[in-house]
Each structure stands twice: as C-alpha cells, then as structure tokens.
Amino acid sequence: MELCDIPAYELSLLLRQRQISAEEVTRACLERIDAVDGRSGALDAGSLTPEDEQKVHAFITITRERALNQARAVDQKLAAGDDPGLLAGIPFTAKDIFCVRGTPSTAASRILANYTAPYTATPVARMEAAGAVMLGKVNLDEFTYGSSNESSAFQPAPRNPWNPAHVPGGSSGGSTSSVAAGEAALSLGTDTAGSIRQPAAFCGVVGVKPTYGRVSRYGLIAFGSSLDCPGPVARNVVDAALMLQVIAGADPRDSTAANVPVPDYLAQLEGGVKGLRIGLSPDYFRIAFPDPQTGEYREQPLPVDIETPVLRAAEVLASLGAEIVEDVPMPNTRYGIPAYFVISRVEAASNLHRYDGVKYGYRTQQPIDDLTKLYRQTRNEGFGLQPKLRILMGMYVSAAQYSAQYYQRALRVRTLIRRDFEQAFDRSRKHRLDALLTPTTPTTAFKMGAVYGDSVLMQYADQLTVPANHAGIPGLSLPGGLDADRLPVGIQLLGPDFSEDVLLRIGRAYELATQTEDWRKVKPMVLR
Numbered sequence: 001m002e003l004c005d006i007p008a009y010e011l012s013l014l015l016r017q018r019q020i021s022a023e024e025v026t027r028a029c030l031e032r033i034d035a036v037d038g039r040s041g042a043l044d045a046g047s048l049t050p051e052d053e054q055k056v057h058a059f060i061t062i063t064r065e066r067a068l069n070q071a072r073a074v075d076q077k078l079a080a081g082d083d084p085g086l087l088a089g090i091p092f093t094a095k096d097i098f099c100v101r102g103t104p105s106t107a108a109s110r111i112l113a114n115y116t117a118p119y120t121a122t123p124v125a126r127m128e129a130a131g132a133v134m135l136g137k138v139n140l141d142e143f144t145y146g147s148s149n150e151s152s153a154f155q156p157a158p159r160n161p162w163n164p165a166h167v168p169g170g171s172s173g174g175s176t177s178s179v180a181a182g183e184a185a186l187s188l189g190t191d192t193a194g195s196i197r198q199p200a201a202f203c204g205v206v207g208v209k210p211t212y213g214r215v216s217r218y219g220l221i222a223f224g225s226s227l228d229c230p231g232p233v234a235r236n237v238v239d240a241a242l243m244l245q246v247i248a249g250a251d252p253r254d255s256t257a258a259n260v261p262v263p264d265y266l267a268q269l270e271g272g273v274k275g276l277r278i279g280l281s282p283d284y285f286r287i288a289f290p291d292p293q294t295g296e297y298r299e300q301p302l303p304v305d306i307e308t309p310v311l312r313a314a315e316v317l318a319s320l321g322a323e324i325v326e327d328v329p330m331p332n333t334r335y336g337i338p339a340y341f342v343i344s345r346v347e348a349a350s351n352l353h354r355y356d357g358v359k360y361g362y363r364t365q366q367p368i369d370d371l372t373k374l375y376r377q378t379r380n381e382g383f384g385l386q387p388k389l390r391i392l393m394g395m396y397v398s399a400a401q402y403s404a405q406y407y408q409r410a411l412r413v414r415t416l417i418r419r420d421f422e423q424a425f426d427r428s429r430k431h432r433l434d435a436l437l438t439p440t441t442p443t444t445a446f447k448m449g450a451v452y453g454d455s456v457l458m459q460y461a462d463q464l465t466v467p468a469n470h471a472g473i474p475g476l477s478l479p480g481g482l483d484a485d486r487l488p489v490g491i492q493l494l495g496p497d498f499s500e501d502v503l504l505r506i507g508r509a510y511e512l513a514t515q516t517e518d519w520r521k522v523k524p525m526v527l528r
Contacts, residue, residue, distance in 0.1 A: 003028035005527075008090045008185040008239040015089045018078065022071035022089030026133050029091045030064060033135070033183045036161070036526045041139045041154030043113055048156055054164050056526060057156040058178035060096050061104050062136040067091070070133045077131075086246055088131030092186040093178045096137035097144055097171075098124050098230075099219040107221045108152040109142045111355045111362045111382030121219020122254065123188055123230045123247045130246045135184050138174030144195055144223045145348070145386035147461040149173030150452040153384050159448065160203060161524035162487055166445040169199025169461075175233045176203035180524055186243050187233040192223050193340050194440075194465025196231050197477035201440035201490020204479045204524070206240045206507070208232045209465075211498050212472035213258035215244075216251035224347040225256075227340075227469045237478065237508040241265040244500060263501050273509045274321030276434040276502070278493075279328040279424060280314060284438035288334035289460055297334065306439045309480035309489045314437055316513050317506065328424050328431050332416040336466040337459055339417070342397050342410035343470075349394025352387055355379065389455060418471040425496040435499070435506055439464055440477040440490030468494050476503040478511065482519045 003011070003025050014020045038055025039045070040062060077084035099105045099117035106112045120128075128134060139158050141151040149158045149170040158173045160166040161181040168177040172189030176199040179187050189196040191209035200207025208231045215230045222228060232243035245265050251257040285307055288299045301307070318324045357363035357378030364377040383391075397406035424433050441461060451458050468475040473494060480491035491510075493503045514520065 002032070002182070004032045004182045007236055008087070008234065009242055011090055011185065012088065015078065022074040022133065023068060025089055026067050026071040026091055026135070029135055029184055030067070032181070033059070033062060036181050037183060039156065041108070041152060041156065043110060043153060045155040052156050055156070055159065056161055056164070056177050056181045056183070057158050058093070058138045058174045058181065058183060059136050060106060060108065060139050060154050060174070063103060063134060067133050067135050070128065074131050074133070085129065085131030086242065087127060089133060090131070090186060091133045091135050091184045092127060092188065093135050093138045093175060093184045094124050094188045095140050095172055095175050095190060097140055097190055097221045098188060099221065100124050100134070100137065103137060105137070105221070106154065107143050108140045108154050109382065109384065109387065110153045111379070113153070113362060115361050119219060122216035122251050124219065126247050127188065127243075132186070138178050138187065140174055141171035142384045142386055143221070143348070143352070144171035144190060144192060145390060146170045147194075147198060147458050148446070148452055149199070150448065151384060151386045160445050161526045162204060162445070163485070163525050166447050166487065167202065169202035169445060171195040172207075172233065173199045176200050176205050176207065179203070179205050179233050179235055181526055185235070186239060188247070189231060189233050190220060191229045191231055191469065192227045192344065193469055194462040196233060197440050197465045197475055197490070197492060198462055200233060200477045201488065202445035204488030206234045206237055206479070207477045208240050208244060208500065209468060209475040210244065210248065210500055211258070211474045213256050214474070214498065214500065215247050216254040216257040218251055218253040218257075222351045224344040225351065226347060227344060229469070237504055237511050238266075238269065241269055241504045260498055265501050265504055268501060268505055269508050270512070271505055272320060273317055273506050276322045276506065277325050277432055278314070278317055278322050278506065279325040279431055279433040279436045281328040281330040281333075281436060281438065283330040283333045284464055287442045287460065287463055302439060302442055305444065305483035306442065306489060310437060310439050310491050313480055313491050313510055316510055317437070320509055320513060322506075325431050325433060328433065328436065330420045330424065330467070332413065332420050333467050335413045336417060336470060337463050339410040339413040339470060340462075340466050341393070341459065342406050343414065345390045345394035346398045346407055347394070348387070348390040349398070352383075352391055355382065357382070414470045417467050421467075421471045421473055421494070421496070434495065434502055436494040438492045438494065440492040441465070444483045444485070444487040444489055464492065473497055474500045474503055476507050478507045482522060486522060
C-alpha cells in the first residue's frame with residue numbers, strides 16, 4: 001500500500017514511531033496528485049481533451065512548497081521530541097470556500113478569482129495548528145451552489161474517481177474526490193443542504209455534517225448563514241473522528257459557534273451499539289417532488305440499489321445489539337427542499353451583496369461613470385448563472401409583498417422539520433431514538449451533464465440530507481456498498497444535537513462489522 005492510501009490514524013502512529021517522515025507522506029500525496037488529478041481548475045480553460053475526461057481535477061490551487069515546508073516543520077518537532085499535534089504530518093485539502101492567508105480563496109467564482117485572503121478560517125487554522133499539512137484548495141460548485149460540482153467557474157470540473165464519466169457530487173465534490181483518489185487523507189468541506197454528505201456518498205467516503213455551531217464558520221465564505229456547517233471528509237470513521245476532534249469547539253470570532261464542551265470522540269469510538277435505539281422511517285425510502293405539469297406533489301420509491309444497503313446496515317447493527325425501531329414518522333421531510341429553495345436563496349442574496357467591484361475581488365474593466373452601473377456590470381461579468389438565479393429568487397421571495405407567502409411560510413416549515421426530529425429523539429416519547437438510519441441520496445452519482453442545467457432536479461439530489469440542515473442536527477454519511485454499476489451507495493445516520501460521538505460510534509461499529517465484505521475491496525477506477 002502506498003503512503004497516500006494509508007488511513008490518517010495509521011499514518012499518525014507511523015510518524016510518531018519515526019518509521020516514516022511527514023515529508024515522505026506529503027511527497028507521496030503530491031505524486032498521486034500528479035498522476036491522477038490532471039490540470040487544475042482555471043478560468044477560461046478551453047475545451048476538454050480526452051485525457052481531461054479520465055482525470056479527477058479536484059484542485060483549483062496546489063500549495064506544494066507551503067505543504068512541504070509544513071511537513072518539514074513537523075519532522076523537526078518530532079526529531080526534537082516535541083508534540084507536533086494530533087494531526088501531525090497528515091495531509092489534507094481545503095474546499096476553496098475557506099479563506100487561507102496568502103492563498104487564492106476563490107469560492108470557485110470569477111468574482112473572487114483575484115482575491116488573496118489576508119487571514120485564515122478557524123477550521124483550517126486549527127487543522128494546521130494540530131500539525132496537519134495543507135496540500136491545496138479544492139474545487140466546488142460556485143459559491144457552493146449546486147449538487148454536482150459542475151457549476152464552478154474553474155474548469156475542468158471535478159470528476160468522480162470511481163468513474164470519471166460521473167459527477168463527484170457537490171458542492172464539496174473537490175473535497176470528496178481528493179480523498180477518494182488518495183490525493184489526501186482528509187479534507188475540509190461544508191454542508192448547507194448535504195454538501196458534505198451527498199458527495200461523500202457519491203465518492204464512497206465518510207462525511208460528517210456537525211451540529212450547527214459545533215464547528216466555527218469564521219473565515220468561511222458564506223452561502224446560507226443559518227445552514228452552513230464546516231465538517232470533515234475522510235476515508236474511514238476513525239479519521240473523521242480525529243479531524244472533528246481538532247476543528248470542533250467554541251470560537252470568540254464566531255458568535256454562532258456553540259460554547260458547548262467537545263467530548264473525546266475517540267474514547268468511546270469502538271464502544272459498540274448494544275442497547276442503542278436506531279430508527280427507520282418510511283419517509284426516507286421514497287422521494288417526493290412537484291409534478292412539473294400540475295405542480296402537485298408526486299411520490300416514488302427509492303431504487304432497490306439505494307434501499308437494500310440501508311436495510312442491510314440495519315440488520316448488521318441489530319446483530320451487534322442495537323434495537324431497530326421501524327415506522328418512525330418524519331412527515332415533513334418531503335417539504336425540506338421547497339423550504340430550502342426559499343430560505344437559502346434569501347440568505348444567499350443577502351450574502352452576495354458584498355461583491356460589488358469596490359471593496360475587493362473582480363471589477364469590470366468597462367468604462368463606467370456611475371456607481372450603480374459599476375455594481376451591475378461587475379456582477380454581470382463576475383457571477384455565473386447559479387449566483388444570479390439565487391439573487392433573483394432571493395430578492396423576489398423576500399420582497400414585502402411576497403414575504404408572508406414564501407419566506408415566513410418556509411421558516412414555519414423549518415420549525416416543523418425540527419419538531420419531527422425532536423419527537424423522534426425525545427426520551428419521554430414513543431420512539432426514543434439514539435439515531436435515525438436512512439439512505440444518504442436518492443441515487444448514486446449521475447453522469448456529467450445529465451442533470452446540470454435543471455436547478456429543480458439538481459436540488460432534489462439533496463432531499464434526504466437537507467432536513468438535518470433545517471433542524472441543525474448532526475449527520476454522518478458512510479459507504480454502504482456498490483450499485484450494479486460499481487458506484488458507491490451511501491448510508492446516513494442522523495442524531496440529536498451534539499450527538500456526533502454516538503453517530504461516529506455507530507458508524508465505526510458498522511465499519512468494523514463489514515470490513516471484510518467484498519465491496520470494500522473494490523478500488524476507484526482511477527486507482528485500478
């Protein structure tokens with residue numbers, strides 16, 4: 001096994017035993033990037049070549065010298081007998097929605113293509129303070145607006161390492177594809193409607209959406225401020241727990257960061273699931289969507305390839321001592337996407353107003369003698385289609401004459417979704433769940449171009465993940481198998497506020513119980 005394919009927790013042990021060096025690990029990852037990633041995303045990149053269609057294209061910026069310098073600093077600390085940190089020498093990537101001092105921080109948008117951040121986001125700073133080595137900034141849907149990673153202004157867009165003809169998911173597709181391809185052991189992503197968990201499912205890796213406020217948002221270029229959650233991407237549950245241990249916790253720079261003690265996620269990680277109550281809800285085994293002709297809601301069951309791994313996981317957990325609780329009602333799940341369409345667009349439109357060509361970022365080169373025209377022309381040239389659509393819809397549904405009809409109603413629906421979870425987890429009520437087990441996505445990774453351009457259909461890729469963002473609760477997606485086309489299927493665990501430790505423990509129990517199954521031996525196509 002190559003160094004870049006070894007789990008982070010094993011690398012950590014080898015590094016501390018001085019069997020390998022941090023610089024060796026970093027160079028191994030950089031060599032893997034050179035082998036499988038292809039050209040990095042760029043503005044005006046031109047047409048795709050046949051070679052492009054076989055590469056991963058996870059990166060916008062590769063910070064080679066910075067990474068090697070960080071690795072050498074770790075090796076020096078180890079040689080001196082100093083403690084270099086919990087993640088010492090572990091290579092990671094950061095979604096290019098996080099500001100990192102001295103590096104381009106683009107949000108995958110032309111309007112920030114020339115922006116070099118003067119400060120570093122708290123989650124990245126905590127990773128680096130713990131000794132982790134940042135290899136670079138990875139691609140995403142522009143401003144995180146999408147579920148396929150195709151809307152980035154920096155092309156070629158990332159591709160799925162399991163089959164480059166398919167999308168990696170989004171918006172954290174660069175994060176999940178870089179980890180799945182062995183380009184890094186860990187990655188820092190963000191989850192607004194499922195943007196860590198959905199691409200984690202598509203790419204066959206582990207993704208954690210923490211409780212809202214569990215991880216600081218300071219230095220995160222905002223999409224939906226009441227929904228955005230930074231979180232870990234890893235190849236296994238132990239690595240995800242290690243990373244969450246480092247990035248979680250209160251932050252005086254972020255008033256929304258929860259001042260709640262961070263437990264030792266590793267201490268009980270292999271404590272098993274005996275006695276835990278894990279629920280299954282029929283509302284997560286069907287997809288509900290508006291008929292484009294009539295506007296009425298229609299329902300259809302999930303494909304067998306998606307349903308079967310979840311039911312199989314329930315059987316595995318039951319055999320380990322968990323109590324499986326069936327028929328848990330979650331009736332408002334079906335309204336998660338419509339509510340998200342409204343709430344997220346209002347917040348996105350508000351957050352995008354700061355990009356005007358005056359303070360920082362892109363400015364039109366057209367001769368303009370009027371400030372309002374400068375704003376309009378800069379935004380017209382700098383924003384792609386998805387930001388423009390979100391500005392227009394956000395302004396529309398929050399206008400005084402429509403606010404009660406759309407925005408206020410969406411906020412009430414969000415409350416109902418939260419109530420569904422509260423009742424399911426309430427220890428005094430019927431179901432008394434410790435966690436809810438669901439599919440992560442309605443399908444496996446779709447082909448490049450198959451859904452892009454249809455904003456409604458694209459959004460429904462997040463129907464099973466977005467309720468957790470409305471409710472603010474934690475979620476964990478982990479690999480559950482492969483479909484008939486040998487594409488990964490994700491299973492999801494949802495729990496009450498600040499129950500990440502329980503979700504990780506359940507995920508680890510499932511991971512250990514299935515570690516010898518044949519599907520776990522299959523490698524992504526780019527590594528075969």
